[in-house]
Amino acid sequence: MSVQVSAIPSSSSSKGRSSGVEHPLAEFHESVWGDHFIKYASPSYSTKFKFLGRVEEQVEELKGEVRKMVINAMDKPSQMLHLIDQIQRLGIDYHFEQEIDAQLERIHKSYSQLDHGDFKGDDLHMVALMFRLLRQQGFNISLEVFNNFKDNEGNFKKSLIIDVQGLLSLYEACHLRCHGDAILEEALPFAITHLESIDERKVGTSLAKQVSHALKQPLHKGLSRLEARHYIIFYQEEPSHDKVLLTMAKLDFNLLQEQHRKELGAITSSQFARDRIAEMFVWMVGVYFQPEFAVARNILTRVTALISILDDIYDAYGILEELVPYTEAIEKWDVDAMDGLPEYMQAHYKEILNLYDEIGNDLATKGRSYRLTYAKEAMKKQAKWYFHEAKWFHTGYTPTLEEYIPLALLTTGYEALSITSLVGMGDVVTRDAFEWLLGDCKILRASQIICRFMDDISSHKFEQKRGHVASSVELFMKENHVSEQEAEEELQKRVVDAWKDINEEFLRPTTAPMLVLTAILNLLRVMDLLYSNGGDHYTHSKTELKEHITLLFVSRLPI
The missing domain is CATH 1.10.600.10 (Farnesyl Diphosphate Synthase)
Structure with missing residues (x-):
């Protein structure tokens, strides 16, 4: 840096020990922002935003609505994983840390018996999503959950190539890999290759944008605030977005x-x-x-x-x-x-x-x-x-x-x-x-x-x-x-x-x-x-x- x-x-003074000495200077460009941000600290600026108190009240009300959503999804693993993913990506998860940890711990204890009800063990998107959410929370989930997606020759099934959402979730999960996670080492180039060659005309605009962004910036390596800002825009474009989550995130x-x-x-x-x-x-x-x-x-x-x-x-x-x-x-x-x-x-x-x-x-x-x-x-x-x-x-x-x-x-x-x-x-x-x-x-x-x-x-x-x-x-x-x-x-x-x-x-x-x-x-x-x-x-x-x-x-x- x-x-x-x-x-x-x-620094340009000729006084002191540096007198008469020629110093090397690197060619760094001038400041981009200068004093631009000083205005935000002034009392006159703060008085313009008296409405912030009302916004804080709105956020508190919406937090209550989101907690109800978590309670309603407790017996529906797929719905719960999907909700946690949205809450985290929208950047509001810091309000619900205890609830998220408790729900992921429940899922971790029973994930081997999840292949029923609303959770399907042959759904690449959900399995990869579960793996990523549990791994990033510190739960050591077995790689065996990915065995369903390999053929008799040990290769990833060709049918997965058209599952763009599944490939994207697999790609993101691969960035949580540890030493010895051989199946994820194979999965990463597989996911990248087919994500790079998707036909954007055959997938939704929002999903296509998410793929393009993820290939440049994997979620696991991204900055929470910056990734939240990007995802809010992606999420807004999804026809099925939840208005409560979106409004609270904004x-x-x-x-x-x-x-x-x-x-x-x-x-x-x-x-x-x-x-x-x-x-x-x-x-x-x-x-x-x-x-x-x-x-x-x-x-x-x-x-x-x-x-x-x-x-x-x-x-x-x-x-x-x-x-x-x-x-x-x-x-x-x-x-x-x-x-x-x-x-x-x-x-x-x-x-x-x-x-x-x-x-x-x-x-x-x-x-x-x-x-x-x-x-x-x-x-x-x-x-x-x-x-x-x-x-x-x-x-x-x-x-x-x-x-x-x-x-x-x-x-x-x-x-x-x-x-x-x-x-x-x-x-x-x-x-x-x-x-x-x-x-x-x-x-x-x-x-x-x-x-x-x-x-x-x-x-x-x-x-x-x-x-x-x-x-x-x-x-x-x-x-x-x-x-x-x-x-x-x-x-x-x-x-x-x-x-x-x-x-x-x-x-x-x-x-x-x-x-x-x-x-x-x-x-x-x-x-x-x-x-x-x-x-x-x-x-x-x-x-x-x-x-x-x-x-x-x-x-x-x-x-």
């Missing part, structure tokens, strides 16, 4: 959007570097969008902004003679340590100290001061790791792939962001959660692998153009004497395997609370969004990411 260092006050989306706008406006108005604040806030809403996590979002957004600038100081702007004392200053964590630093570093360092003091004061009022220690240590370690990588570059050292990967996983910033994501959360987070993250944490390492290799694959050409230590792509090509395409394909295989590690971590019993695991997974989902489809949409944020921000924070849903 990269934020322009020119966002730091006085009203709820707009209510949350108003809160997110205000939070983003407040952060933008107070943040000393604004170049990618809106883009960063997409991350935070991706990690946790619920109203109760407003403080956590604020902390994570502001810390991420500082880490992003720290990355560019080490990676794109600072020179070695400046980076040595700056690394020492961050380790000391003392205001006196900034003496003698260049002004751009002083400005950044002062922001770090001030922000962590603010966070510490807030944590102290809640009896959670111990969390600040973990947050500070994460920032100190991040600076050390960035310095190590910068030293390689400035001394002209080319590491081996074996040397590069351990450090490159750390310089993703994933450990620091994961730890920081827990700092502002509630009582579900304990000291044990931080220690678990810092131990042999399988989901953290898998997330680092995915982030690093996706980042390297999408941005290594840009990084080399501006001057950067060799990436995993170049190193793999050199050491294995293969082409760029072959190197990228091999690294992509490691990404696929790491996703299986993550899926396994969600199977019950879990090593950490589900809410903690989900926060870490959601950080990764943002990475998948930013570095998918062959691009670095964070650095080059004028295209797809701009559209995402518009959908999430600018454009309201018409009721």
